[in-house]
Amino acid sequence: xxxxxxxxxxxxxxxxxxxxxxxxxxxxxxxxxxxxxxxxxxxxxxxxxxxxxxxxxxxxxxxxxxxxxxxxxxxxxxxxxxxxxxxxxxxxxxxxxxxxxxxxxxxxxxxxxxxxxxxxxxxxxxxxxxxxxxxxxxxxxxxxxxxxxxxxxxxxxxxxxxxxxxxxxxxxxxxxxxxxxxxxxxxxxxxxxxxxxxxxxxxxxxxxxxxxxxxxxxxxxxxxxxxxxxxxxxxxxxxxxxx
Amino acid sequence: xxxxxxxxxxxxxxxxxxxxxxxxxxxxxxxxxxxxxxxxxxxxxxxxxxxxxxxxxxxxxxxxxxxxxxxxxxxxxxxxxxxxxxxxxxxxxxxxxxxxxxxxxxxxxxxxxxxxxxxxxxxxxxxxxxxxxxxxxxxxxxxxxxxxxxxxxxxxxxxxxxxxxxxxxxxxxxxxxxxxxxxxxxxxxxxxxxxxxxxxxxxxxxxxxxxxxxxxxxxxxxxxxxxxxxxxxxxxxxxxxxxxxxxxxxxxxxxxxxxxxxxxxxxxxxxxxxxxxxxxxxxxxxxxxxxxxxxxxxxxxxxxxxxxxxxxxxxxxxxxxxxxxxxxxxxxxxxxxxxxxxxxxxxxxxxxxxxxxxxxxxxxxxxxxxxxxxxxxxxxxxxxxxxxxxxxxxxxxxxxx
Numbered sequence: 001x002x003x004x005x006x007x008x009x010x011x012x013x014x015x016x017x018x019x020x021x022x023x024x025x026x027x028x029x030x031x032x033x034x035x036x037x038x039x040x041x042x043x044x045x046x047x048x049x050x051x052x053x054x055x056x057x058x059x060x061x062x063x064x065x066x067x068x069x070x071x072x073x074x075x076x077x078x079x080x081x082x083x084x085x086x087x088x089x090x091x092x093x094x095x096x097x098x099x100x101x102x103x104x105x106x107x108x109x110x111x112x113x114x115x116x117x118x119x120x121x122x123x124x125x126x127x128x129x130x131x132x133x134x135x136x137x138x139x140x141x142x143x144x145x146x147x148x149x150x151x152x153x154x155x156x157x158x159x160x161x162x163x164x165x166x167x168x169x170x171x172x173x174x175x176x177x178x179x180x181x182x183x184x185x186x187x188x189x190x191x192x193x194x195x196x197x198x199x200x201x202x203x204x205x206x207x208x209x210x211x212x213x214x215x216x217x218x219x220x221x222x223x224x225x226x227x228x229x230x231x232x233x234x235x236x237x238x239x240x241x242x243x
Numbered sequence: 244x245x246x247x248x249x250x251x252x253x254x255x256x257x258x259x260x261x262x263x264x265x266x267x268x269x270x271x272x273x274x275x276x277x278x279x280x281x282x283x284x285x286x287x288x289x290x291x292x293x294x295x296x297x298x299x300x301x302x303x304x305x306x307x308x309x310x311x312x313x314x315x316x317x318x319x320x321x322x323x324x325x326x327x328x329x330x331x332x333x334x335x336x337x338x339x340x341x342x343x344x345x346x347x348x349x350x351x352x353x354x355x356x357x358x359x360x361x362x363x364x365x366x367x368x369x370x371x372x373x374x375x376x377x378x379x380x381x382x383x384x385x386x387x388x389x390x391x392x393x394x395x396x397x398x399x400x401x402x403x404x405x406x407x408x409x410x411x412x413x414x415x416x417x418x419x420x421x422x423x424x425x426x427x428x429x430x431x432x433x434x435x436x437x438x439x440x441x442x443x444x445x446x447x448x449x450x451x452x453x454x455x456x457x458x459x460x461x462x463x464x465x466x467x468x469x470x471x472x473x474x475x476x477x478x479x480x481x482x483x484x485x486x487x488x489x490x491x492x493x494x495x496x497x498x499x500x501x502x503x504x505x506x507x508x509x510x511x512x513x514x515x516x517x518x519x520x521x522x523x524x525x526x527x528x529x530x531x532x533x534x535x536x537x538x539x540x541x542x543x544x545x546x547x548x549x550x551x552x553x554x555x556x557x558x559x560x561x562x563x564x565x566x567x568x569x570x571x572x573x574x575x576x577x578x579x580x581x582x583x584x585x586x587x588x589x590x591x592x593x594x595x596x597x598x599x600x601x602x603x604x605x606x607x608x609x610x611x612x613x614x615x616x617x618x619x620x621x622x623x624x625x626x627x628x629x630x631x632x633x634x635x636x637x638x639x640x641x642x643x644x
Contacts, residue, residue, distance in 0.1 A: 055638040076562045080255040083560020111560035113256030
């Protein structure tokens with residue numbers, strides 16, 4: 001298995017005097033893996049997600065997406081990477097209230113140069129995939145929290161990215177809606193998407209094949225447990241190890 | 244793994260049609276704000292177009308008037324000599340003017356001094372209402388291209404009898420509405436043969452009562468000397484003829500004759516209006532500038548409010564130029580909205596004003612096109628800085644709550 005994303009000795013500092021958000025993090029996620037990144041708030045989880053998603057660059061260390069070193073890529077090239085190969089799911093959904101579910105999802109293809117008809121067709125398909133085939137023309141404010149997060153997930157996977165990054169995807173949901181979202185992520189994983197879920201919810205993390213615990217900007221624990229899903233996560237490299 | 248080599252060649256692309264769609268949807272999401280800031284631009288453009296449109300319409304009216312009246316009428320009047328005494332023209336002035344090479348026709352009027360025209364014999368002497376009694380040569384009507392409103396002009400026959408033709412204003416002052424009525428001149432009853440339409444190129448005729456030269460002579464007791472000679476001139480040779488008229492009429496003291504071209508006076512009045520128009524256009528452009536600042540302000544606020552949306556778009560794969568284009572498109576649509584509304588409004592104001600004055604509606608298309616182009620330039624300038632700022636917002640913004 002090759003790495004979909006690999007961090008080697010990544011440090012990220014902010015401000016002056018510098019505060020260290022990530023301190024020498026090495027992490028490798030293989031294609032087809034499903035990983036939970038757990039940690040208390042302030043532990044550097046969000047910074048890690050930003051770095052994983054190429055939204056932020058590390059102060060030192062290397063980040064490689066599909067073997068390509070992010071440091072060598074221009075802003076436009078990283079944008080292209082996000083447009084084609086990474087899907088984002090946010091705790092606050094970030095849906096546009098003014099337009100229907102289909103158009104919200106279609107925006108996931110906006111920066112791939114796909115014409116609007118094709119975007120809408122694939123958005124409809126993605127909404128069916130997340131179980132919202134009956135909510136195509138509803139606006140976000142006509143949907144429940146769980147349904148909104150499903151719309152956001154559909155937008156994140158509409159371009160079929162190899163990597164899906166989710167930041168507290170159940171953070172704003174009640175436990176039942178949260179269950180549904182977790183089940184959906186498992187389905188997407190079963191279809192072959194690599195998924196990294198950032199969460200402070202230990203219960204949620206326990207149900208994913210691999211857990212990485214972050215504390216004070218460092219990887220405190222990276223232990224896998226027996227997979228419950230059909231996809232076997234074999235990629236369990238030691239910290240910082242190359243393949 | 245499939246598609247792994249796609250990292251290099253799959254680019255982030257935003258279709259031009261989607262840039263337009265994003266620009267419009269950004270405005271539609273906040274309609275009140277869009278309308279209010281477009282209004283600023285609209286008022287500026289409307290003001291400019293109305294000012295220019297009203298001015299060109301009035302010029303079109305003048306051109307039409309001059310075309311109708313002709314610019315080839317030259318008027319020679321008795322002037323004043325070195326000592327300020329008025330010097331009357333020789334009795335032959337009309338005939339000599341008619342002989343000047345290039346003069347097509349000539350006619351004269353001569354004011355009959357100290358003779359009032361009254362409505363009836365009970366009106367006290369001296370209440371002349373400013374009406375002047377003049378003798379008129381037979382071709383006056385033809386030379387002035389004046390029209391008879393009612394009745395008829397003096398004929399060879401009626402010119403010898405107590406018959407009078409009234410100018411438009413004189414008729415009104417005397418309360419005479421139709422031919423056949425009588426007025427009193429030098430204690431005698433005169434029959435009103437006709438009433439003239441207003442004569443724009445010779446306004447003095449409007450306040451005159453005109454009698455034939457023979458009738459005038461009998462009133463004054465001597466032949467009445469012409470005070471004004473009207474000539475129609477070959478349109479190609481107006482300037483040359485203008486030089487010749489005075490020496491021909493008064494060979495000994497040509498400087499005592501004042502030669503004027505009445506159409507010049509109308510054009511000069513118009514030129515004075517032009518200066519005023521320039522001032523108004525200046526005011527309009529200030530309004531436009533204020534409108535542009537309004538658009539810039541709206542865009543700056545919009546960018547501040549939408550940091551998260553911008554972060555999200557960056558996460559979805561938008562490049563910095565894509566974000567820039569989105570906000571620039573929004574600013575352009577905003578000001579174009581104002582521009583179109585302004586052109587419609589300005590054209591409407593011009594049309595209503597011109598029609599109410601009886602002018603032809605004339606707005607040069609280049610002004611309309613220029614107005615729209617100006618709004619696009621303003622939109623681009625007003626949107627540039629906010630758009631650049633928007634593109635600088637880091638993509639990590641999407642994750643901050």
